[in-house]
Amino acid sequence: MDNPKLQILGETDIRRRLPSVDSVLRASPRITEQWGNTRVSAEVRAELGRLRNSIGNDKDISVDSIIYNVEQNLNAADDSTLKQVINLTGTVLHTNLGRAVLPQQAIDAITKVASMPTNLEYDLSTGGRGERDEHVEALICELIGTEAATIVNNNAAALLLVLNTLAENGEIPVSRGELVEIGGSFRVPDIMQRSGCTLVEVGTTNRTHLKDYQQAINPRTALLMKVHTSNYEIQGFTKAVSERELAALAKSEGLPFVVDLGSGNLTDFSVYGLPKEAITGSAIQNGADVVTFSGDKLLGGPQSGIIAGRKDLIERIRDNPLKRALRPDKITLAALSEVLKLYRHPETLAQELPTLRFLTRDVADIEKQALRLAPVLAKNLPKEYQVVAMACLSQIGSGALPIQNIPSFGLTITSTTDAQLRALSNGFRALPCPVIGRISDKKLQLDLRCLDCESLFIEQSCKLTELLA
Ligand SMILES: *Cc1c(COP(=O)(O)O)cnc(C)c1O
Numbered sequence: 503m504d505n506p507k508l509q510i511l512g513e514t515d516i517r518r519r520l521p522s523v524d525s526v527l528r529a530s531p532r533i534t535e536q537w538g539n540t541r542v543s544a545e546v547r548a549e550l551g552r553l554r555n556s557i558g559n560d561k562d563i564s565v566d567s568i569i570y571n572v573e574q575n576l577n578a579a580d581d582s583t584l585k586q587v588i589n590l591t592g593t594v595l596h597t598n599l600g601r602a603v604l605p606q607q608a609i610d611a612i613t614k615v616a617s618m619p620t621n622l623e624y625d626l627s628t629g630g631r632g633e634r635d636e637h638v639e640a641l642i643c644e645l646i647g648t649e650a651a652t653i654v655n656n657n658a659a660a661l662l663l664v665l666n667t668l669a670e671n672g673e674i675p676v677s678r679g680e681l682v683e684i685g686g687s688f689r690v691p692d693i694m695q696r697s698g699c700t701l702v703e704v705g706t707t708n709r710t711h712l713k714d715y716q717q718a719i720n721p722r723t724a725l726l727m728k729v730h731t732s733n734y735e736i737q738g739f740t741k742a743v744s745e746r747e748l749a750a751l752a753k754s755e756g757l758p759f760v761v762d763l764g765s766g767n768l769t770d771f772s773v774y775g776l777p778k779e780a781i782t783g784s785a786i787q788n789g790a791d792v793v794t795f796s797g798d799k800l801l802g803g804p805q806s807g808i809i810a811g812r813k814d815l816i817e818r819i820r821d822n823p824l825k826r827a828l829r830p831d832k833i834t835l836a837a838l839s840e841v842l843k844l845y846r847h848p849e850t851l852a853q854e855l856p857t858l859r860f861l862t863r864d865v866a867d868i869e870k871q872a873l874r875l876a877p878v879l880a881k882n883l884p885k886e887y888q889v890v891a892m893a894c895l896s897q898i899g900s901g902a903l904p905i906q907n908i909p910s911f912g913l914t915i916t917s918t919t920d921a922q923l924r925a926l927s928n929g930f931r932a933l934p935c936p937v938i939g940r941i942s943d944k945k946l947q948l949d950l951r952c953l954d955c956e957s958l959f960i961e962q963s964c965k966l967t968e969l970l971a
Contacts, residue, residue, distance in 0.1 A: 517554055521565050523547055530569045537576050545572045587936045588959055592910065592949030594860045595899035599938065601798040601805070603856040605844060608804070608837035615836040622832045635820065637835045641842040642810050645768050646783040646793075650816035652809050653797075653835065654828040658688050660794035660807030661762055665697035667822045668758055668792075668815065672724025675702045677710035679742060680729040690729055690762075699724065709741040712751065719755055726752040728790075730764040730780075749789025758791045758815055765900060766795025766808060768845050774852050774862045777906040782810075791815055797834075799900040802857030803841035804834045860952045861898065861908065868911040869893075871950050875959070876913055882963045884970055887926060888916050896951045912949040920944065929969045933962045 526546045527534060534542045549572050553563055587599060595601045604612075615622075625632035635652050642651035654660050665674070674694060681690050681703065694701045700722075704714040715726065726748050745761060752759035763782055772778040779800070785793050792815050797806030807828075809819055819825070830838075844854045852858045872891035880889040892914040895907035917923045927946055930937040935958060939948040953959055 520550055520553060520563055521568065523550065526550075526565055526568050526572075529565045530572070533569065533573050533576070541576065542572065545575055549575070585936060587938050588955070588962070589952045590912070590937060590939045590948040590950065592894060592896045592912070592940060592947065592951065593899035594857065594896060594952060595799055597900055601900055602802045603860075604804060604837055605802075605841060605854055605856060607840040607844065607854070611836040611840045612833050615832045620832055620836075622835070634829065634832075634835060638839050638842060641839060642808060645842060645845050646810055647786055648793075648810040649813040650811065652816055652820045652825070653830050653838065654807040654809065654825070655830055655834075656798075656805055657762070657764065657794055657796040657807040658693060659828040660809045661690075661693050662697050663819055663822060663824055663828055664760055664792055664794055664809055665694060665699050666824055667819045668760070669724030670698040673700045673702050673718075673720070673722045674725055674727055675704045675715050675718035675723065676727055676729065677705045677714075677742065678703050678707050679705065679710055679740075680731055682729060682731055708739055710743055711741060712743050712747050715743060715748065715751060719751075719757075723755070723757060725758040725760055726755075727760045727762070729762045745785055745788035745790060749791075752791070753789065758812075759789060760792045760794070761785045761790040763793055763795040765799035765801075766793070766797075767800040768842075769848060769851065771800070771861075773848070774858065776861055776908070786811070792819075796900070797838055797841075800857065800898070801841065802855045804837040806830050806834050806838055856954075860954075863910075863951055865909050865911060868950050871953065871956065872911045872913055875950070875956070878960055879913060879915075879963050882967050883915075883926070884967075886917050886922055890914050894947055894949050896949055908951075910949050910951045912947055912951075915946040915948070916944065925970065929966055932969055933965055935962050937962055 523543060523546050527539070527543060530542065537545075546568065549568055553561055553568075589596055589599050591599070593599075614620075621632065622637075623632045623634050624630075638653060639651045643649065654663055676690065676694075681701075691701050702718050702723075704710060704718045728743075728745060728748055749759045763780070763785060765779075766782045767779055768782055770778070770781055782793060782795060790811065792809060792811035794807060794809050795801070797803040797808055801808075809816065841855070844851055847854075852862045869891065876889050876891045880887070883889065890913070892912060894910050894912045894914070896910040897907055915923070915926060917926065923941060923944065923946055927939065927941055930939060930946075937948070937959065939946050941947070
């Protein structure tokens with residue numbers, strides 16, 4: 503290769519010996535039948551181009567080899583980038599893994615509305631135009647005790663729409679303890695600015711008093727607001743103004759009181775043995791005029807943002823032209839409606855709703871599963887990996903109850919070197935159905951809390967042997 507003349511000769515050589523596009527196509531009726539002549543010809547041409555440009559004579563340029571590569575490339579191009587994965591991270595509502603898994607009822611409803619036209623915005627009694635919110639509004643009002651509700655694409659959109667409608671060009675005093683950033687670039691101050699409002703910071707990070715709000719109120723003040731501090735908790739010498747106190751102040755000043763709840767939970771989770779968290783309905787009882795929350799956090803539904811509260815305010819919010827840009831589609835509304843209906847039946851909720859089923863799984867049951875799976879996984883891994891069933895802690899995720907972990911059980915894998923552990927973690931992610939765990943403290947931890955497809959996990963771990971070889 504050091505001699506440039508030889509290299510040039512080599513290239514000319516490969517060009518002369520390459521088969522023609524036609525001869526490859528004639529030899530591959532099977533793949534042209536599957537992908538069609540147009541796509542296969544283009545891919546064959548691209549493959550021949552790559553071979554022509556490759557330096558040296560060591561390339562396999564047989565027709566069989568070219569067909570093999572073409573088929574691989576066509577398969578890879580058709581592979582969806584959006585895949586099912588097995589979430590063994592220990593975070594039940596993992597934002598990067600798509601948050602809540604939907605119940606079967608919601609999946610069936612999605613299939614129905616996706617496969618035929620629906621009365622999404624069509625009033626079947628009059629034959630005139632309908633309102634898409636109506637498919638879920640009554641249910642929300644029934645479950646949390648509000649007069650009205652409207653739905654948007656997510657909770658960030660909900661906040662944007664509420665603030666833009668009720669407070670554009672106005673000021674909003676917010677406690678410094680609530681100016682939160684919720685991962686993935688959602689920051690309360692940024693949303694306020696984009697909504698056209700001016701944020702007025704009051705109090706300090708750890709302590710905010712009612713008088714701080716009182717002093718900030720002036721004729722430009724548009725509303726009072728409380729933001730649920732979702733993903734952190736300030737502990738120690740703290741003071742926050744309660745919803746009740748703020749509601750009373752807002753009322754006396756004639757201002758709307760808005761609460762961004764983040765993770766809206768419709769039931770008391772302590773009933774199911776989970777840590778207690780404020781219920782959405784209680785913010786309304788405490789005097790909130792409007793609340794906003796996510797559909798795919800603790801609620802366990804599709805990605806959506808729910809805005810509920812006083813009828814006159816909800817009507818103004820719904821009439822904002824921005825609503826058109828933020829509205830949910832029929833698939834979201836169909837799924838949300840089915841998820842909300844499950845809440846009418848608290849006795850079966852923990853069975854029917856996957857989010858709650860995962861969160862309430864009996865730790866003894868998870869331990870049994872870990873003891874069952876540890877030897878299965880060990881058998882499929884090279885000798886340098888040790889697998890043990892071990893207690894661990896799950897998190898709810900998505901900012902709900904950030905400091906309360908739930909006892910769980912999992913598979914803990916150790917190895918002699920960090921590189922081997924990373925290779926294993928990469929291997930798990932390269933599976934046809936990737937398995938996502940967590941490396942911490944020189945261990946790969948697979949929390950089994952969310953594993954409800956055990957046979958799929960076993961099937962995937964059998965494929966690991968080959969991947970790691
Ligand atoms: C999660 C969260 C949001 C953003 O909700 P998305 O549905 O992710 O848009 C807003 N506010 C609070 C307090 C949150 O916890």
